[in-house]
Amino acid sequence: MPEKSVNEVPRALREQYEKGLLAFEKNNLDYAIALLSQVVAQEPAFLECRQALRASQFKRAGGAGKVGLFKRLLGSTNPKLVQARVALKGNPLEALNLAESVLNGDPNNLDAHKVLAEAALAAGFPQTAVLSLEIVFKQMPRDRDVGMKLADALTQAGQPGRADKILADLLQLYPNDIELAQQYKNVAASRTMTEAGYGRLEGGHGSYRDVLRDEQQAIELEKAARLPRSGDEVAQGIALIESRLRQHPGDLQLLRSLADLLAQKEEFDRALDIYRQLAGGERPDPSLAKVIAELELRKLDRQSANLDPAAPGHADQRRELEARKRALALEQARQQVEQYPNDLLLRFELGQRLLEAGQVGEAIAEFQKAQNHPHKRIAAVHQLGRCFLLRGMTDLAIRALQNALKEKPVFDEEKKELLYDLGEAFAKAGQAEDAIEQFKLIYEADIGYRDVAARVDAYYAAKAQGG
Numbered sequence: 272m273p274e275k276s277v278n279e280v281p282r283a284l285r286e287q288y289e290k291g292l293l294a295f296e297k298n299n300l301d302y303a304i305a306l307l308s309q310v311v312a313q314e315p316a317f318l319e320c321r322q323a324l325r326a327s328q329f330k331r332a333g334g335a336g337k338v339g340l341f342k343r344l345l346g347s348t349n350p351k352l353v354q355a356r357v358a359l360k361g362n363p364l365e366a367l368n369l370a371e372s373v374l375n376g377d378p379n380n381l382d383a384h385k386v387l388a389e390a391a392l393a394a395g396f397p398q399t400a401v402l403s404l405e406i407v408f409k410q411m412p413r414d415r416d417v418g419m420k421l422a423d424a425l426t427q428a429g430q431p432g433r434a435d436k437i438l439a440d441l442l443q444l445y446p447n448d449i450e451l452a453q454q455y456k457n458v459a460a461s462r463t464m465t466e467a468g469y470g471r472l473e474g475g476h477g478s479y480r481d482v483l484r485d486e487q488q489a490i491e492l493e494k495a496a497r498l499p500r501s502g503d504e505v506a507q508g509i510a511l512i513e514s515r516l517r518q519h520p521g522d523l524q525l526l527r528s529l530a531d532l533l534a535q536k537e538e539f540d541r542a543l544d545i546y547r548q549l550a551g552g553e554r555p556d557p558s559l560a561k562v563i564a565e566l567e568l569r570k571l572d573r574q575s576a577n578l579d580p581a582a583p584g585h586a587d588q589r590r591e592l593e594a595r596k597r598a599l600a601l602e603q604a605r606q607q608v609e610q611y612p613n614d615l616l617l618r619f620e621l622g623q624r625l626l627e628a629g630q631v632g633e634a635i636a637e638f639q640k641a642q643n644h645p646h647k648r649i650a651a652v653h654q655l656g657r658c659f660l661l662r663g664m665t666d667l668a669i670r671a672l673q674n675a676l677k678e679k680p681v682f683d684e685e686k687k688e689l690l691y692d693l694g695e696a697f698a699k700a701g702q703a704e705d706a707i708e709q710f711k712l713i714y715e716a717d718i719g720y721r722d723v724a725a726r727v728d729a730y731y732a733a734k735a736q737g738g
Contacts, residue, residue, distance in 0.1 A: 281314075349377075418441045
């Protein structure tokens with residue numbers, strides 16, 4: 272059900288809408304809201320009326336203000352909003368009307384706007400969803416989920432350019448978010464299609480044959496960009512995209528697809544040149560910095576793999592390449608943290624690189640920050656334990672490792688590693704019995720893990736001899 276303009280609604284509703292506008296102009300806001308609410312209840316697709324209703328609601332409330340946490344929690348329990356959530360799955364139009372009635376009394380209710388947007392998208396009203404999601408996103412500009420929903424609604428509403436900007440800004444905050452980066456790529460593709468094909472139609476140029484031809488080529492390009500496995504398929508994909516680029520030399524989506532395929536083919540220099548070109552453009556993809564960093568490391572790995580083991584100085588060459596790789600990885604990690612200082616995942620990765628480089632003090636500082644990341648907390652505390660152990664601070668190491676184990680109920684590889692390191696810490700602290708207890712826990716579950724079998728067997732052998 273597409274959204275409707277004023278000329279597409281029945282005459283009686285159009286007249287009532289006009290009365291509502293007149294009441295709004297005269298500052299008779301209660302009457303305006305009553306009239307406009309009746310119209311959108313009967314014609315929920317009437318976008319202009321809903322926009323006028325929203326303006327009336329905010330004007331009566333004194334404008335859009337910052338919503339405090341207590342008010343948000345209170346607003347989320349509104350009985351009509353609870354009913355709207357229940358109605359969402361089976362009857363989105365009813366949910367839409369219920370959420371709108373909540374906004375009549377509280378236009379700053381962000382939960383009502385979220386429910387209304389969800390109902391609007393389910394009903395096929397993307398512009399109505401945008402109207403509410405923009406209000407929410409203005410209050411919560413760092414909220415990844417709200418931003419992604421707004422970008423999705425804007426794309427459905429035929430505004431991929433605005434969606435592109437929102438996602439690019441979010442990627443600056445969350446550069447390692449795979450789902451976010453994929454949506455950004457999808458929107459970029461949609462924008463390319465809109466600007467190339469349908470944009471020509473809207474401007475009175477081109478024909479539907481042009482659009483259909485663009486769509487077919489888009490399908491072929493999508494197949495080519497799926498990173499096929501065989502060398503022949505990769506070569507065919509590269510040839511197809513290069514042919515298309517001769518017709519559209521500035522197409523960013525084509526350039527990205529070409530670079531991806533060149534990277535798979537291990538033509539690292541060509542791929543890196545394109546990625547760097549894209550990263551330095553007017554609309555850079557923030558995720559490219561990590562792609563470039565990983566590809567530069569892959570290039571060094573390939574150089575190392577291609578070394579001739581029988582050649583003179585092979586060992587020295589390999590050590591030199593490994594040192595270059597570690598130095599490059601550390602420099603890249605530092606640059607990423609400088610660019611995105613609030614990204615705790617990047618802090619964790621920098622801590623790992625610093626630890627590998629033997630810079631234990633700096634690594635501790637990064638892991639201490641990274642332990643606040645909800646998905647990296649255990650790993651960060653584990654690494655802190657290792658750092659303390661390297662510095663001879665066995666009491667701090669034991670405490671850190673025990674804290675990490677408290678949050679690790681599942682007996683997986685990570686838990687085995689934690690138990691092993693805790694055993695090592697107890698051993699270095701001279702607490703042999705506590706140490707062996709950790710190794711025994713691993714022994715019970717996995718006798719083949721590292722050297723636990725030898726340690727536990729030696730313990731029992733010594734015990735049998737009265738040692």
